[in-house]
Amino acid sequence: MIPFHSVLPEVAQREVRYVRLVAPAPDSALSGLPADEYAYLDYYCEELNCDCRRVFLQVIAKDQPGKVFASISYGWEKESFYRKKMPWNPDDAVGTVLGELDPLNEQSEFAADLLELFRRVVLDEPYRLRLRRHYLMFKEELARGGASGKSGRDCGPQATATWIAGIRRWKMEDGI
Secondary structure: EHHHHHHHHHHHHHHOEEEEEEEOOOOOOOOOOOOOOEEEEEEEOOOOOOOOOOOEEEEEEOEEEEEEEEEEEOOOOOHHHHHHHHHOOHHHHHHHHHHHEEOOOOOOHHHHHHHHHHHHOOOOOHHHHHHHHHHHHHHHHHHOOOOHHHHHOOOOOOHHHHHOOOOOOOOOOOOO
């Protein structure tokens, strides 16, 4: 997986999805989350022949940009699409379309709350369409030769941390 911002940084700067969370009510489902601004950074598969139509999201916080708070896998197509892609375990398609914590990647003690925030608030129709558009743009850019390793782009943790530090929109303009 390659971060979208390493391939199309200008688009990523404009369109990174984030949530400003003020102190939640004690009886809220999200009461365990610390107040902060959380960015959902999208990553996509670099295999040009792959048509997985999925995104991997890492959730980071403004006040702790070096820490991954949640790693979420999500697919925007209908469940039937993923059932065909995963015939060995078609029931996994349900988790894919709802969004699920990625079992192979870093999670914090707040990961379940951030997944719930993703499902309830972040994942509206415009954002679902944005992820699909990012996927298509990403694949098109890679096909033109904008692939990370081949073009010399740095996709490592330090490059991502530097990019995160430069997010210009750490404020509530996205309407969430």
